[in-house]
Amino acid sequence: MAKKNIFFKTLEEMADTIVETVEFFARGVDDLSNVGEFAKAMKEYESQCDRYTHTMIIELNRTFITPIERDDIMALTTALDDVVDEIEACASRFEMYQVTDKDEYIRLFADNLVRNSHQVKKAIYLLTQKKLLAIREPNIAINELENQADDLLRVSIKALFAKEKDPIELIKRKELYEMLEQTTDYFEDVANTLESIIMRNS
Numbered sequence: 001m002a003k004k005n006i007f008f009k010t011l012e013e014m015a016d017t018i019v020e021t022v023e024f025f026a027r028g029v030d031d032l033s034n035v036g037e038f039a040k041a042m043k044e045y046e047s048q049c050d051r052y053t054h055t056m057i058i059e060l061n062r063t064f065i066t067p068i069e070r071d072d073i074m075a076l077t078t079a080l081d082d083v084v085d086e087i088e089a090c091a092s093r094f095e096m097y098q099v100t101d102k103d104e105y106i107r108l109f110a111d112n113l114v115r116n117s118h119q120v121k122k123a124i125y126l127l128t129q130k131k132l133l134a135i136r137e138p139n140i141a142i143n144e145l146e147n148q149a150d151d152l153l154r155v156s157i158k159a160l161f162a163k164e165k166d167p168i169e170l171i172k173r174k175e176l177y178e179m180l181e182q183t184t185d186y187f188e189d190v191a192n193t194l195e196s197i198i199m200r201n202s
Contacts, residue, residue, distance in 0.1 A: 006059050007066060007073050008128035014052045014080045015124035021045040021084050022117040025091060026110040032102065035094045042091035049084040053077055068127075072197045079190040083120070086183045087113065090176065097172045105156035109149065109180035116145050116187040123194055132198045142191040149184035153177055 024045065028038040056077045060070055093099070123138040156177045164170040 005067065006063075007056065007068075010052050010055050010059075011073075011076065011080070011124050012128055014049060014077070015121040017045060017049055017052070018080060018083055019117045019121050021049075021087060022110075022113045025087055026107075026114050028091065029094075029106050029110050030102065032094060032100045035098065035100060039091050039095035042088045046084050046088035049081050053081045068197060068201060072193070072200070076190070076193050076197070079186070079193045080120070080124075083117075083183065083186045083190065086179065086186050090179045090183065093172075093176055093179065097176075099172060099176065103173065103176075105152065105159070105177060106180065108152055108156075109177070109183075112145055112149050112152065113180070113183055113187075116142055116184060119145070120187060120190050123191070127194065127197065132202050135194050135198055139191040139195055142187050146184045146188040149181045153181040 021042070024041065028042070032038065056073065060066070060073065066073060119138040119141045123135045123142075126132070126135045126138070157174060160170060160173050160177070164173065
């Protein structure tokens with residue numbers, strides 16, 4: 001791998017890790033019998049993404065010529081890392097709050113995040129192939145998924161207040177729903193960063 005391509009290679013690795021992380025999360029919320037192990041495994045994914053970010057910083061400091069603007073590489077790296085940070089933070093709440101019961105709305109959020117992760121991976125691989133205009137298709141899909149998550153948040157919180165009588169449980173679930181919706185906002189940040197790269201390089 002030529003030095004100039006280490007950036008694209010690392011972006012692909014980050015995109016692959018996001019898919020793995022989100023798919024693991026989706027499986028995890030289907031079986032919350034051991035939230036401690038679930039949170040620990042999610043932390044490993046988050047640490048892996050941090051290592052990729054560190055690689056990017058080192059290579060940006062070493063490399064004079066980069067395949068796209070240095071600021072764009074750093075902005076995209078940060079946006080991808082933020083996705084994993086937020087979903088790991090969600091997983092840690094399951095352990096902190098000892099949430100062990102399945103929840104249909106958390107399952108629906110997880111499905112949304114899985115679809116988001118595959119669209120981000122598609123977009124990143126199009127970027128590394130320099131197929132910039134083609135990135136618009138997954139970007140539109142990411143924006144639509146974020147809108148769906150907004151709707152899901154409203155429905156889930158309305159249902160929560162209608163059904164949940166335990167105020168502590170209500171607080172826990174409401175925070176989880178809001179954090180999961182926030183994760184879709186971070187996916188949209190990735191799409192927005194990619195859109196800026198398209199505009200500057202097309």
